Amino acid sequence: MKPEQREEFKQLILEQIEEVEEEIRELEEMTKPIAPDNALGRLTRMEALGSKSVNEAVLEDKRMRLQALEGALSRCESETYGICTKCGQEIPLGRLAALPHSSRCIKCVNK
Numbered sequence: 001m002k003p004e005q006r007e008e009f010k011q012l013i014l015e016q017i018e019e020v021e022e023e024i025r026e027l028e029e030m031t032k033p034i035a036p037d038n039a040l041g042r043l044t045r046m047e048a049l050g051s052k053s054v055n056e057a058v059l060e061d062k063r064m065r066l067q068a069l070e071g072a073l074s075r076c077e078s079e080t081y082g083i084c085t086k087c088g089q090e091i092p093l094g095r096l097a098a099l100p101h102s103s104r105c106i107k108c109v110n111k
């Protein structure tokens with residue numbers, strides 16, 4: 001990959017990191033403990049707990065994505081970025097554009 005291309009992907013990754021961090025902040029707000037003595041009725045409280053666990057699962061997912069993006073950002077500094085860590089072939093640019101934190105080509109991911 002050309003250095004200019006790596007630079008473009010680096011910008012893309014930085015943008016995505018910002019987005020994910022923002023989403024994580026919102027989700028953290030939504031997954032705060034629900035006080036037992038809040039003004040909600042019993043049923044509403046059950047619903048609140050239900051959506052809380054959904055949000056917690058999403059939050060966990062976002063945190064993993066953030067880690068993957070941060071890993072990609074550091075790979076972006078080196079020439080190994082865009083090279084499949086398994087087979088050593090270049091990862092197609094289209095795949096990287098959709099998922100800039102990819103470290104494997106489609107063939108190796110599907111194995």
Ligand SMILES: [Zn+2]
Binds near residue numbers: 084087089108
């Ligand atoms: Zn591969």
